Amino acid sequence: MLLAKAEIIFTLSDKNYIARKDFRVPFNFGEDLLFSGNIISNHQEYINNEKYLVSIEFFTIEGEAYDAVKHLLLPGSTIAMQAGSRLLGKAKLLEFDYVA
Numbered sequence: 001m002l003l004a005k006a007e008i009i010f011t012l013s014d015k016n017y018i019a020r021k022d023f024r025v026p027f028n029f030g031e032d033l034l035f036s037g038n039i040i041s042n043h044q045e046y047i048n049n050e051k052y053l054v055s056i057e058f059f060t061i062e063g064e065a066y067d068a069v070k071h072l073l074l075p076g077s078t079i080a081m082q083a084g085s086r087l088l089g090k091a092k093l094l095e096f097d098y099v100a
Helices: 064-072
Strands: 002-010 023-030 033-040 052-058 078-083 086-100
Touching: 023 064, 033 064
Parallel strands: none
Antiparallel strands: 002 052, 002 086, 023 033, 023 078, 033 052, 078 086
16 A cells, blocks of 8 residues: 655535545546545645645555556655546655565
C-alpha cells in the first residue's frame, strides 16, 4: 500500500463545500494510471478552493501497480482527483511511503 501526505484542494463548480470527514476519491497519476485513495484527515468539511493537509491511503497500489506508478512519485508533483472525466480537484504530493 502506498501512503502519502498531500495538500489537496477541491475545485468543484457546482458545490461550495464537501461535508465528509474521511472518504475515497479516484486519483489520476497520468499515463492512464487511475487509483482510488482514502483521504484521511481531521477536517469535517472541505471548502471549495481551500487547501488542506491530509493523509491518503492508496490501498490498491501494491506489487505491479507500485512498479507502474513509482517513477511518477516525486515530492511536489500534482495529481488530479477525478471521477470519470469530471475533475474534482488536485493533490500536491508532499511525502510518501510504500508499505509492502
